[in-house]
Amino acid sequence: MAEKTIAGTQVKVTEDGYLEDMTQWNEEIAREIAKEIGIELTDKHFEVINYLREKTFAKEALTIRSVGKSGIVDIKQLYALFPKGPLKFSSKIAGIPKPTSCI
Amino acid sequence: METKEKKPLEKVCIICAKGNLEDVYASLVMANGAVMEGIETNLFFTFFGLEGITKKSMNRLHTATTGNPAMKMPGGLPFPTMLGGLPGVESAVSSMMRKQMDELGMPPVDEFLEMISAGGGTIYACKLAVDMFKLKKEDLSDEVKDIITIGEFYELCDGDRTQIIFT
Numbered sequence: 001m002a003e004k005t006i007a008g009t010q011v012k013v014t015e016d017g018y019l020e021d022m023t024q025w026n027e028e029i030a031r032e033i034a035k036e037i038g039i040e041l042t043d044k045h046f047e048v049i050n051y052l053r054e055k056t057f058a059k060e061a062l063t064i065r066s067v068g069k070s071g072i073v074d075i076k077q078l079y080a081l082f083p084k085g086p087l088k089f090s091s092k093i094a095g096i097p098k099p100t101s102c103i
Numbered sequence: 104m105e106t107k108e109k110k111p112l113e114k115v116c117i118i119c120a121k122g123n124l125e126d127v128y129a130s131l132v133m134a135n136g137a138v139m140e141g142i143e144t145n146l147f148f149t150f151f152g153l154e155g156i157t158k159k160s161m162n163r164l165h166t167a168t169t170g171n172p173a174m175k176m177p178g179g180l181p182f183p184t185m186l187g188g189l190p191g192v193e194s195a196v197s198s199m200m201r202k203q204m205d206e207l208g209m210p211p212v213d214e215f216l217e218m219i220s221a222g223g224g225t226i227y228a229c230k231l232a233v234d235m236f237k238l239k240k241e242d243l244s245d246e247v248k249d250i251i252t253i254g255e256f257y258e259l260c261d262g263d264r265t266q267i268i269f270t
Contacts, residue, residue: 063208064139065218076221084141086222102136103208 007032018091018098022056025095034093037085041093045081047072049094056096062087063103113264114143116256120269122154124164124197128204129270130155131215138222145259146219147251149229153236156228156244161212165197216246227251227259 004013007028012020017033019025030049034041041049051070055062064086068075075086082089087099115137119130134146154160168174168187174196176182186192205211210218216226228243228250240250251259260267 061208064222065208065210065214068218068221074221075218079222086139088139101208102132103210 014098016092016098019095022053022095022097025053029095030093033095034089037089037092039082039089039093042081044073044077045090045093048078048081048090052090052094052096056094061101062091062099063101065103110264112137112142112266114145114260114262114266116145116147116260116265116267118147118149118267118269119152119155120150122151122160122164124166124200126270127152127155127161127164127212128209128215131212131219133268133270134224135215135219135222138219138224144219144222144224145227145256146224147227147229147256148247149232153228153232153238153243155212156216156226156247157238157242158244159242161216161244163197164201164212165193166200168193168196213244213246216244220246227256229253229256 002013002015004011007026009024009026009029011024011029014020019029027046030046031041034045039045048067051067051072052062055066064075064078067073067078067087073081078086078090087101091097091099115133117130117134117137119127121127130146130152134144137144148156154164166174168182169184171182171187174182174187187196201211220226226244226247228247230250230252233250240247
């Protein structure tokens with residue numbers, strides 16, 4: 001575990017750079033993490049991110065399949081928003097733990 | 104000086120040569136997992152593996168109830184081979200298995216193929232096997248990009264961070 005300052009806020013992050021505590025998250029942190037990955041966040045990104053956070057708060061397991069059926073984006077659009085890491089990058093930006101699903 | 108630079112995998116070429124439920128799913132899970140990690144992915148179906156991309160059969164794949172020593176009865180007792188040979192048993196066991204997979208959130212084969220394509224993975228069928236089983240392009244899933252020879256498959260496997268996986 002390490003302390004890191006993201007967008008002016010001191011947060012705890014894992015070795016891979018995921019937030020330890022998802023309540024420390026805010027939109028500025030999301031933008032900063034996204035920038036590091038190389039993604040400029042749009043409203044559509046935030047719709048997905050908020051969905052991921054809601055589901056994680058509700059302790060529901062996330063898969064790209066479930067996001068694809070959320071009604072927000074289909075799987076192709078999810079890949080377009082978060083290239084090369086539809087679940088990994090979106091989770092990191094959403095401040096939730098690294099995905100543990102294989103699908 | 105010793106360098107510790109990581110060299111992540113850039114491309115995988117996965118070959119699915121068997122048509123059992125578990126073999127096809129092994130290939131699909133590995134291919135989809137690679138796509139999700141941003142790894143360029145080619146998935147090549149050959150021989151009985153073609154069952155996994157043939158429209159008629161792909162969503163009703165079977166698992167073997169005879170000659171499968173790992174098969175268990177519900178509850179964990181060994182599954183008697185004699186029982187596995189009775190008509191209808193393999194179908195029933197296979198549909199039970201597919202149901203359990205569905206409960207775990209595993210998609211049916213057609214949807215899995217769509218997911219892999221949607222992420223940029225490419226699906227191919229082996230020309231020799233397609234000819235042998237007298238199949239046509241239209242018999243295969245719409246997600247199959249092309250029917251190719253083994254030579255063309257190897258051309259797709261270029262690059263020094265590429266792995267070929269045979270399941």
